[in-house]
Amino acid sequence: MIAAMRLLTFQHMPCVAHVLQRNITVCLADSGFTGTLARCRKLVGHFKHSPSNTEELHKEQTELEQDKEPLIQDVSTRWNSTLFMISRLLKNQEAVKATLAKQKHKLTMLTTAEWDRLQRLETLLKPCRYVTELLGGETYVSCSVVLPALRHLTRTMEVSDDDPAYVVRFKAAFKKDLSQRQDALNHGWLRVATALDPRFKDLKCLPRGERGGVWTSVEALLQKEPDRATPEPTEEPARKRSFLLCNSDSESENEEGPNGALGRYRAEPTISETDCSLQWWSTHGPIHSFLPWPASIWAALPLLSLARDFSHWQVT
Incomplete structure (x- = not known):
């Protein structure tokens, strides 16, 4: 598709939402979230692949007066799915813990520090989700939003004094990789x-x-x-x-x-x-x-x- 666009005379506009998702994938690997996310996927898979485990989770959700909803598995080709996975896990954290406490399993549970890490990662990824939906939605004007949106993300990724080391690494990797990818955009x-x-x-x-x-x-x-003809004078309404x-x-x-x-x-x-x-x-x-x-x-x-x-x- 890209090769075909190069042969045409039309201006090529790369998919900025896709660029952003590629950037997120790189940052997650470079900033130390890989192990925590791998354990999250195993937790989700424990319930997704077993209807009986899912039913037990729903019972715990009901006892905790929460909505009966399944966990979400992230997919590398599905935009924002990692955010959806950790958001659903965080929302059902107590129900998941209570269900697993009653079962025999060989899963490695997330530590308190890892749950906190997921909470911070959710905060980091939420602005990316909003930008992706804005740029990818067919009911929105897209091109004129790209530069303001990228500027917003850059400001969001500014390091603060209370950021732990892994968040600092994520933000630094995010800004560096996104800056490099922006060079391929049609800035003019x-x-x-x-x-x-x-x-x-x-x-x-x-x-x-x-x-x-x-x-x-x-x-x-x-x-x-070229050759824009001067329009014939017309009688305009007085108000206009x-x-x-x-x-x-x-x-x-x-x-x-x-x-x-x-x-x-x-x-x-x-x-x-x-x-x-x-x-x-x-x-x-x-x-x-x-x-x-x-x-x-x-x-x-x-x-x-x-x-x-x-x-x-x-x-x-």
């Missing part, structure tokens, strides 16, 4: 998509010195657009014309052009991260009539990123 189009998303157009996810270059790129795209004048620094309507229109868009207030940016463009598209081309490009980028079956691709 990701930055344009971020700038044209009214939620993130302040570009706070980028270093301050790089933000101006993004807008320069957008201006260049506007000026490269008044709105445009209030949001423009131009002294004359004839001064409007790509740069002026782009400045007008940049002057718009950012919207909430929970708002729909596609809906915003649907509503404000007529107001920013000189930005149809980059806006349409930005709207198409999520479609490229959502084609996960063909080439794989909360925030601050």
